[in-house]
Amino acid sequence: MKKYGSERWLPVLCAIFVTNVAAQSLVITNARIIDGNGQVIDRGSVVVRDGVIESVTPGDASATAAAERTIDANGRTVMPGFVDAHRHIITGNPDDWLTNRAAAQMQEFLAAGFTTVLSAIDPPQILQARQRIASGAMKGPRLFAGTIIPLAAPFPDTAPTRGDPARTDPSRPPGRSTRPAPAIPREATIKAVDNAANLGYDYLKTVIVTTPGGPEVDTLKLIIAEGRKHGMPTITHAVSVIDTLAALDAGPDTLVHTPHIGNLADDPAAVRRIVEARIPMTSTLAVFVPHFDDNNQPLFRDAQPFPWNTISSAGQGPVNARVLWQAGIETYAYGTDTQWPPKQSLADELRALQVVFSPRDIVQMLTRNAAKATLHGDQFGTLEPGKSADMVILEGDPLTDVTALFNVVTTIKQGEVVFQR
Numbered sequence: 001m002k003k004y005g006s007e008r009w010l011p012v013l014c015a016i017f018v019t020n021v022a023a024q025s026l027v028i029t030n031a032r033i034i035d036g037n038g039q040v041i042d043r044g045s046v047v048v049r050d051g052v053i054e055s056v057t058p059g060d061a062s063a064t065a066a067a068e069r070t071i072d073a074n075g076r077t078v079m080p081g082f083v084d085a086h087r088h089i090i091t092g093n094p095d096d097w098l099t100n101r102a103a104a105q106m107q108e109f110l111a112a113g114f115t116t117v118l119s120a121i122d123p124p125q126i127l128q129a130r131q132r133i134a135s136g137a138m139k140g141p142r143l144f145a146g147t148i149i150p151l152a153a154p155f156p157d158t159a160p161t162r163g164d165p166a167r168t169d170p171s172r173p174p175g176r177s178t179r180p181a182p183a184i185p186r187e188a189t190i191k192a193v194d195n196a197a198n199l200g201y202d203y204l205k206t207v208i209v210t211t212p213g214g215p216e217v218d219t220l221k222l223i224i225a226e227g228r229k230h231g232m233p234t235i236t237h238a239v240s241v242i243d244t245l246a247a248l249d250a251g252p253d254t255l256v257h258t259p260h261i262g263n264l265a266d267d268p269a270a271v272r273r274i275v276e277a278r279i280p281m282t283s284t285l286a287v288f289v290p291h292f293d294d295n296n297q298p299l300f301r302d303a304q305p306f307p308w309n310t311i312s313s314a315g316q317g318p319v320n321a322r323v324l325w326q327a328g329i330e331t332y333a334y335g336t337d338t339q340w341p342p343k344q345s346l347a348d349e350l351r352a353l354q355v356v357f358s359p360r361d362i363v364q365m366l367t368r369n370a371a372k373a374t375l376h377g378d379q380f381g382t383l384e385p386g387k388s389a390d391m392v393i394l395e396g397d398p399l400t401d402v403t404a405l406f407n408v409v410t411t412i413k414q415g416e417v418v419f420q421r
């Protein structure tokens, strides 16, 4: 795994490319602090040194903590930077994206308050963007990237699906296969994992749709075991209850969707198994909730026509999410699974989450829980000493009104102001 701690030294090594070196020290005063662990300080200060939080305290620390820069928050909210634990980033030609569009898109994330983004599947150009950001050559959120490793070979007699697979989802009846999918030779899977590690990806992404007597769970076990040899966690897409339970038989590190096919409210045994597995799960609820264009046309995910055969998921996803929450799921995290602009994506996901969750719980999902779903929750996601100084300053109180999350004034990443409205 790439540890951000070592990335902090990259600016020294790549000084020629450096445009912005993190401020050595920073004090934010006069702030209403939401620490992400459930505590609120009505008027307090955050002290940052070398990109790391030194203290979070009530009162004005600016007199005692000498700092090169002081920001008076004027009573605004200071909270952890947002984390999207399931995105897709690159659109169109990847080289064109990297050369002409990446910088502006990364700035959109910072302007929306995102300081960390997990790209679940993107071409290798995402790794170059990750490197540019880590070295200071480009401003952007901390990026983590996964690449897909298949669990079964395609059926030789079936044409591959085109376009967004969620629209023609083989997880959903009547699309589910009634015969076993062909297996992939073990050596090919091992080689695919080695290749992903050599390229420098952070995660192995898998999509599980089981077939009767098929090889999916065994292949997933092999990928998880091979990934561990490289220190690469496996993140798994499962969208039905059946496939989520099958994934648990192999034990991936995160589940990147809430199951939205199958009713968990009627299946307490399944709920117990999912909760007891203690695997982080990302929300991605808004994918199946229509949003609308200027001509009142219902849209699916990234502005495609809405597939009405999936409409049950618009309700079933939030219902299953709340059932898991009531049963005590340990880490339920914000994730969008979109390529949509970050602010619109945030608005869509918040709309879906608000059906069943309070603003207070949503704030925790967007910060601490999403950080845990990247498997780097020890490094960022809350405001506490020793964590990376990833913060936003915003107008309003998101603990009572989630629309305050749209009012980011300042974004700070590793102690550096990377966006100022």
Ligand SMILES: [Zn+2]
Pocket (backbone or CB within 6 Å): 086, 087, 088, 120, 121, 337
């Ligand atoms: Zn995805």
